[in-house]
Amino acid sequence: MRFFIPIILLAVSFSAFVWFIDPAYQTIKELTRDAAVFDEALGNSKELQAIRDRVLSEFNAITPNDRDLLLKLLPNTVDNVRLVRDIDGIASRHNMTLRSVRVELGEDDRSVGPSVRIYGTATVSFAVSAQYRPFLSFLAELERSLRLVDIIHIAFVSSDQDVSEYQVSIRTYWLK
Numbered sequence: 001m002r003f004f005i006p007i008i009l010l011a012v013s014f015s016a017f018v019w020f021i022d023p024a025y026q027t028i029k030e031l032t033r034d035a036a037v038f039d040e041a042l043g044n045s046k047e048l049q050a051i052r053d054r055v056l057s058e059f060n061a062i063t064p065n066d067r068d069l070l071l072k073l074l075p076n077t078v079d080n081v082r083l084v085r086d087i088d089g090i091a092s093r094h095n096m097t098l099r100s101v102r103v104e105l106g107e108d109d110r111s112v113g114p115s116v117r118i119y120g121t122a123t124v125s126f127a128v129s130a131q132y133r134p135f136l137s138f139l140a141e142l143e144r145s146l147r148l149v150d151i152i153h154i155a156f157v158s159s160d161q162d163v164s165e166y167q168v169s170i171r172t173y174w175l176k
Helices: 004-061 064-073 080-093 132-144
Strands: 099-105 119-130 149-157 164-175
Touching (some): 080 099, 080 119, 119 132, 132 149
Antiparallel strands (some): 119 164, 149 164
């Protein structure tokens, strides 16, 4: 009998370990790992909040007039009418009139798969008739305008008179 009591106690201890203590210990280890992950996420969220607050304070430091200028430089929507009107205003200051205006929205066809760019493009093509020097002045003012544009194509047809016909294509951008 003395021999059986220690064996029974060992069997009960082993059973308690297998069915209760070890599963509870594994659960505690898993919860400790989860707590570490949550602590790391909490630290990251505090860093992100600090960055957000810093960026927001920098954004609020920008004057409303400067924000308007930034939106004109790189708008968050494409506004074809305003763009063509701005270009026409520049042309009219140089005694030119836009003709055959065509606006094409879209992505560059050379890419494969979905686009990951954060900006969109629009190509505006138009024709003007002008002498060479006023046309250069027009291009210089278009270059200095606040709207971000790339001149991608210029073609011209000269005539017997001093006035030439210019075909111009520009690409402009906006944030998606």
